Amino acid sequence: MSAATPSNHPPLLAEAPAGADTRTRIRHAAARLFARRGYAGTGLKQVATDAAAPFGSIYHFFPGGKDALAEDMIRTTGPQFMALVLGLLEERADPVEAVVHAFDSAAEELVADSYADGCPVATMALDVADTNEPLRRAAADVFAEWLDGGTAWFSRHVARDRARDLALAMIMLTEGAFLLGRTTRDPGPLRAAGRTMGTLVQSALDATPRGPRSR
């Protein structure tokens, strides 16, 4: 949708900017901790500490407490993450090169931050899928948005039903690759996922005989 300049992206889940107000400092700190340690593994006290904010301020800005903070985090970083990926895809004209490039960039970033940050939603999604219905729905909504966004992107090159499967495969490979990469401390899975996506896109293109689009 929005421009997605071919420049390098700002690090998602970074610390809050220097002079940021308390609310955004809390948001950033919570996003990092939730993404790395999950819902149950993150303590609000540590959020306050990391944010250099008074403990009570969490409840001032997020009266719903931990749940509200977590839902805000899911619904905020989810679209940001999609925008980041779509931006990476935009950096190459050829769709096969684009997906390979996107995964390679993700691999570089994973190494750069010492395998700490993967997908900001996955850890929490698995954590709460069975225990916290509102958060499960929030994560489900995010995944649905990703699927729509990905389908739209691939639809520029292949038929819509094929595009949907490609988008689904891209999301699943991304999540699986981050899981393996973070656990084994190895960027290899992300690069392999890129190769795999390249193969899939090429297959879909080959099966789309009449020109690039078939809308």
Place this chain on the structure above:
Amino acid sequence: MSAATPSNHPPLLAEAPAGADTRTRIRHAAARLFARRGYAGTGLKQVATDAAAPFGSIYHFFPGGKDALAEDMIRTTGPQFMALVLGLLEERADPVEAVVHAFDSAAEELVADSYADGCPVATMALDVADTNEPLRRAAADVFAEWLDGGTAWFSRHVARDRARDLALAMIMLTEGAFLLGRTTRDPGPLRAAGRTMGTLVQSALDATPRGPRSR
């Protein structure tokens, strides 16, 4: 490796058999809770309750406490899960049909247990990747075993380097599909992952000109 009969498999993460001793009851209860709620989200008191075991027995059988219980769970259910998948793959002779069938079976099972149980390792792996080094290593070891096992299976049909990428893709798609399936309460992702794996295996077969094996 082992036989892998084409019969239906016993449910992984099931309750302990009726007359099971306390140790195995604790193991089963812990496996279920850890898989569904993650490491931080699982309380030992609830493990004892679910296992119908006295609380102190947990420390009697697992002197290492929560960590020992979790590591035992990872290293036990990990290989079981691989055996289950390899067994499903064995139920179809054609490799393309085999992968599609395996994912379709997984989809059925996910629906059957109300989207509660996915991969027994993934939830914990993401939970502890940044906070608990021994458990992270245990999960990493399990993933490495899966990769070896999967590579061996695909090597029966394609060249070894191609087989490795296929195995990697299969693991990543499985994990991603379970994540999406559990979060959105929809078996669709698992079936889509099956279709995608079918495409990938077919591609690899097409690129392996001289007969099935190329050892």
Place this chain on the structure above:
DNA sequence: GCCTGGCTAGAACGATCTATCAAGAGTGGC
């Protein structure tokens, strides 16, 4: 009959968790 060991059973401890509360600090309107 007694003793030894594995196992049961749950109380108790200190730490940590989420959430609430009351009071203080700072700021802009009038």
Place this chain on the structure above:
DNA sequence: GCCACTCTTGATAGATCGTTCTAGCCAGGC
């Protein structure tokens, strides 16, 4: 200069966490 309001603070409550500990139960060997 005073009020109204937003935000800051940290103490506190009540619950739950992982872990330890002590005591009792019960079967098998001698």
